Amino acid sequence: MLPFCSRVDLIEYSSTNVQWLQRRAAGLEADDGEDWAPFWAVLAENAAYAERGGDQPLRQVADKVVVTPGSVFDLPEAQWDVGTMFFVACSISSEVDEFYEAVRCFLHALRPGAPFAAAFMIGSDGYQVDGVEFPAVRVGQTMIEEAIRDMAGDAKVIPIPSGGGDPLRDGVEMALALGLRAG
Ligand SMILES: C[S@@+](CC[C@H](N)C(=O)[O-])C[C@H]1O[C@@H](n2cnc3c(N)ncnc32)[C@H](O)[C@@H]1O
Known part of the structure; x- marks a missing residue:
């Protein structure tokens, strides 16, 4: 940007x-x-x-x-002309409702017509950093599409397979949602 x-x-x-x-x-x-x-x-x-x-x-x-x-949950309404959110909504807690609410709040913070990119881990139950466990919501492509549908109906969700035979984490992939904030 x-x-x-x-x-x-x-x-x-x-x-x-x-x-x-x-x-x-x-x-x-x-x-x-x-x-x-x-x-x-x-x-x-x-x-x-x-x-x-x-x-x-x-x-x-x-x-x-x-x-x-x-916090993503406290963002002001219609504040930004372009936005990205990488690996946040799926990585706040293991509460499915928090995943949907975080995506809603992110999109709500963008002005109508604003382009956005949001990345998600697919199939993650959590991750470890320096020996500390962090939670995740196990999301898939359909959940991401559901989360963005009402506020960015034309958005694309693009799966990003793990690279070759050396995935970052076994069984975990990524997806990138690209679209324009509706309204
Ligand atoms: C998996 S990390 C991703 C970090 C970075 N975006 C990246 O792609 O490498 C998730 C990030 O979300 C942040 N986070 C957790 N809860 C949040 C909240 N309610 N609002 C905003 N950020 C939050 C965490 O502190 C952490 O930096």
């Missing part, structure tokens, strides 16, 4: 993750962003990114990113 947006809000619930995001944004300003360069190189194959990125596109992170502590 960097080349196209005057401001990018990152909303995160965990205070330690908020601090990490703030450090990363500040670090990128100090040329600490080399690990993102290969990702940007892929984006810059598209002329729209190449033209708008400038010769130091990652510096735009420091200029445009605002990290805000907050």
Whole structure:
């Protein structure tokens, strides 16, 4: 979103993750962003990114990113012109209702017509980080379609199979929902 947006809000619930995001944004300003360069190189194959990125596109992170502590459940209505939500709604708890409500709140926060991308883990019952167990709702393609149907009827849900014979986690895949906020 960097080349196209005057401001990018990152909303995160965990205070330690908020601090990490703030450090990363500040670090990128100090040329600490080399690990993102290969990702940007892929984006810059598209002329729209190449033209708008400038010769130091990652510096735009420091200029445009605002990290805000907050919850997806408390987002204001119709606030943003474009939005992404990656692996959040399925990874808050093991409560199915919270998955649907988080997707609804994310879409509710976008203005009518706003493009969005939302990624989900498929078939995950939870995951471990540094020995700590985190919960997940085991979602599938149909649940994702149900979650977005009322607020983005024309959205596509694209399955992303695990890569080759070396999946990140056995039995777990991903899906990407792309669409426009209805209204
Ligand atoms: C599985 S991680 C995904 C992180 C990142 N988006 C990525 O793709 O690598 C889920 C993230 O959702 C955050 N989260 C959990 N509950 C949340 C809530 N109610 N509102 C916003 N973020 C939340 C967690 O702190 C965590 O950073």
